[in-house]
Amino acid sequence: MIEIKNLFGGYQKTLIIKDLTLTIEKGNFYALIGPNGSGKTTLIKLITGVLPNQGGTITLFDKPLHSYSTIDRAKNMAVLSQEAKVEFDFRVEEIVMLGRYPHQKGFLKHISYQDRRVVDNVMKQTDVFRFRKKPFKWLSGGEKQRVLLAKALAQEPKILFLDEPTNHLDIKHTVMMLQQLKEYQKMYQLTIVAILHDLNTAALFADKIGLLQKGKLVESGELSLLQNENQLSNVYEVALKTYEHPIIPKPQITVIPNQVDEDHARLEYDLNQTDHYIHLQFSHPLRTISNGVLGEGIQWSTNFCNFHVQNNYNCSNPRIDIISWLKQANICEHSTIGMMTAVNLKDVSIVEKEYEGIKILTVITAGVGNAVDITAKKSVDTGIQIGTVNIMVFIDAHLTDGALVNAVQSVTEAKTKAFVDLHIKDPVTQTIATGTSTDCTLVASTQKGEPTPYTGSGTVIGKGIGLSVYQALVDAIGKYESRRALL
C-alpha cells in the first residue's frame, strides 16, 4: 500500500535518501529505526510529499503520490512531526479541530456535528479532554505532544506518520499512547509509520521494522531484526545485548557500557554466622542461578543467606518471612538469594578449592529426613517442608546463561552420587534416594575472564563442582547424622 522504489531525495544539493526500496503493508505498525542523521525524518518528508523526490517512485494505495491533490493527501495521511511547534494563542480544542480541516466542506469550512464528535472523541482517547479550554502554550511538553496526536487522529487518516511520538512523554503516557495507537490500528486498519529511537518500544509495539543507516535501508522485516546484535551494534556504533522480555515473547535490547575493570580480589567475601542465619556478602555482585525462596531465576546478587527455622515452621509465605528477617539483619532484599533449612547451622560444610587456577567455594547445609527417590513410583508427601539440602556454589569464572544451567546439572549429579555412596534411602520406598523433596541449589559466578559456555562433567569447572559438592555434602551429611545420633 506504500510502495517506494529506488527513491532518491534530500535537501537542495544534499542527497540524503539513496536508492531506497520499501513496501509497507496496509494496517501495519511499521517502526523506522536508525541512528541520528540516518535519514528517517527525511524519508517521512519524502513519503508525505513535503520534500520532492529526486528519483524513484512513491505509490500510495496504488496511485502515484504526485497524482494526489493537497487536500486528498491530507485526507489520507496525517503527520505528528518533531517540528510541530504551535505557539499561537489557540485553545487545545481549536488546535485539535484544525485536524478536521480536510474533511470540512464549503468555502467557510463549516464545523459539523460529526467534526465536533470526532474531536471530542480523540481528545478523550489522548487524555487531553480536561485541558480542552486551556491555551495550548500553557501545557507541558508531554501534554502538547498528546494534543498534537489528537489533532493528527482527528484527521481520520489512513496512514499516520509519527516522528518520535513518545518524545516528552512519561512511561504511563508512552504506554497509553502506543496502546491507543494499536487499538486505532486494529479498529480502522490504520497504517502507522513511526520513527522510534527506543528500540525496546519498537520491539513491543511494532509489527515490522526498518533499519536505516546513512540514507540506506539496511534491513526491513520482522522483529527478529532486533535480535541481530552484530548488525545493530555496527549501525549504532555501540555494544548491545539482546534478550527476551521476561513476560511476553518479544526481543529487548540493552547497551553494554564500557566498564572500568576494578582490580579487586576475586571471590572476596565476608562470612557472618549466627544461630539464625549464615550470611555471605561478596564485595561485587555475582551472576546467579537458583531456586532460592528469594532471588529465584537468573539475576545478579551480592548477599547469600541460609536461614534456620524450626522443624514445625509454618511455611505459608516463606518469602515474606525471609524479607522480614533480612530487614532485621539490615541486608538488602533486592541483592539477596535467600534459602531456609531446619538443619542446625553449626553443621554447615564449607569447601574452598582451586582447580587449574579456578577457585570454587561450596557452602552446604544438609539433612536427609525428606530423602526421596525421584524415580520411584510411590507418591511423595506433598506437604510443605523445609529444603533439606541447601547447596551454594561460587565460581571465579565467567559463565554464560547456558553454563549456569550446566553447572546446576553438575551440582545435581554430584549430590545424587553422594546420596548413592552414602546409601541414603527414600523412607517410603526403601530405594536409594536421589535427593530430598525440597532441595535448594545456587550457582554464582564472578563473570571475570573470557565467557565459558560449558560446565558439565567434561570440563575443569564441571569436575571442580563435582568434587567440591561431593566432598562438602558428604561432610555435611556426616555432621547431620552425628548430631542425630546424639539425640
Ligand SMILES: Nc1ncnc2c1ncn2[C@@H]1O[C@H](COP(=O)(O)OP(=O)(O)OP(=O)(O)O)[C@@H](O)[C@H]1O
Ligand atoms: N533542512 C535541511 N537542510 C539540509 N540538510 C538537512 C536538513 N534537514 C536535515 N538535514 C540533514 O539530513 C540528514 C538526515 O537528517 P534526518 O533528520 O532525516 O535524520 P534522522 O534519522 O531523522 O535523525 P534524528 O534521529 O537525529 O532525528 C542529516 O545529516 C541532517 O543534517
